[in-house]
Amino acid sequence: MKALVLAGGTGSRLRPFTHTSAKQLLPIANRPVVHYALQAIADAGIEEVGVVVGHHGDDVRRAVGDGSAFGLSIAYLNQPRPLGLAHAVAVARPFLADDDFLLYLGDNHLEDGVAGFVRRAAAQRDAARLLLTPVPDPTAFGVAEVDDDGVVRRLEEKPERPRSDLALVGVYAFTPAVHEAVRAIRPSGRGELEITHAVQWMIDRGLRVRAETTTRPWRDTGSVEDLLEANRHVLDRMEGRVDGKVDPHSVLVGRVRIADGAVVRGSRIVGPVVVGAGTVINNSSVGPYTAIAEDCRIEDSAIEFSVLLQGACVEGAARIERSLIGREAVVTAAPRPPQAHRLVLGDHSKVQLTS
CATH class of the missing domain: 3.90.550.10 (Spore Coat Polysaccharide Biosynthesis Protein SpsA; Chain A)
Known part of the structure; x- marks a missing residue:
């Protein structure tokens, strides 16, 4: 056959x-x-x-x-x-x-x-x-x-x-x-x-x-949701293994696989999670059912139940979940809203301000 x-x-x-x-x-x-x-x-x-x-x-x-x-x-x-x-x-x-x-x-x-x-x-x-x-x-x-x-x-x-x-x-x-x-x-x-x-x-x-x-x-x-679910099923059967570098300020919980050449600093990773070679995770939280490909960078962020493709970068993201992030894609924090409003208003004006 x-x-x-x-x-x-x-x-x-x-x-x-x-x-x-x-x-x-x-x-x-x-x-x-x-x-x-x-x-x-x-x-x-x-x-x-x-x-x-x-x-x-x-x-x-x-x-x-x-x-x-x-x-x-x-x-x-x-x-x-x-x-x-x-x-x-x-x-x-x-x-x-x-x-x-x-x-x-x-x-x-x-x-x-x-x-x-x-x-x-x-x-x-x-x-x-x-x-x-x-x-x-x-x-x-x-x-x-x-x-x-x-x-x-x-x-x-x-x-x-x-x-x-x-x-x-x-x-x-x-x-x-x-x-x-x-x-x-x-x-x-x-x-x-x-x-x-x-x-x-x-x-x-x-x-x-x-x-x-x-x-x-x-x-x-054939859809993002199904891809994430398939990723979850495969990670559920994965064994943990650490070949990369994890500093003493980091915590790994459960089945976590860190490839040779990956670096984890000051972060918490809760498995099942797989991290590809060349990836750097710094001051971040990575939750269950996440697959991070090679040469990615996760900085000051929290991410779970997601798939990151090669070279993706996530910086300053308070929380990301159920996401598929493409090759060389960059996710950063949006500018913070102003702490105060300065207004110059003409007669009979009407303005609505967000809190």
Whole structure:
């Protein structure tokens, strides 16, 4: 079995970050999201991986390399425009050949990986196997209607009136039968070749499509809130370790990981927290579930439940929380309001002053 990882797309819900980088490269606990996908694929025993890239393809290539760091052999496949998941499968057809393959959306994070899913797909070789999870609001997802035997009867893309609460997670196993389906379907109303339409085409022609459901933590990291939640889940499983310099006036509480080259002075850090190499934290408080990347500077500030990208600087911020701060971004304290007002008012004037 091969794997196909999608690392293109526009990432509209993560703008402005995706104007300058692929959404799959945003970090969870200081590692790009796509690294977790590749590690999960390697742990499942798959060795050949095609990575579909778009506008930020060069950035993905630099971050991932040839795959040897994961024990993988990676081929890069260019999708000039984001025309849908099924279109990405069509682009990858020469790479996939007639092999079974795992389709994995590169901005997804599954805490338990995909090893069991891949093993079951290989043992019970249906035309397609889908991974599902129950969600509170299915209208934002592809939704599956499944019978008592786990056979998929119907798929809908972002339905107004969902027939179930089972959403497509973004992990699929396919046999080569999917290629005929991709060729047969036409673009949807939003101008994309939908993978749900391809799967439904197979169902309508009597091919067996099976589903399995997970209730384990899963995040589509396509929004800031979901990225922060995925970061929280990963940090919860992290072990503490101090390789950098922490002065005697600082306090570390709980699981805190300080990378070699990082410096902490006169600060209090309550884990789980990860601090990247070259970062300096001075006279500050860093609260739980915060990931600070390399070469950042935190000065006279308080921050928690946030993600800071490489080179970010926060100075004089009384309190920051639930925030995503981009590369080389600078946050400083605003000027204080004046302590007194000096007025020169003409006749019949009316002025309102803030307290």
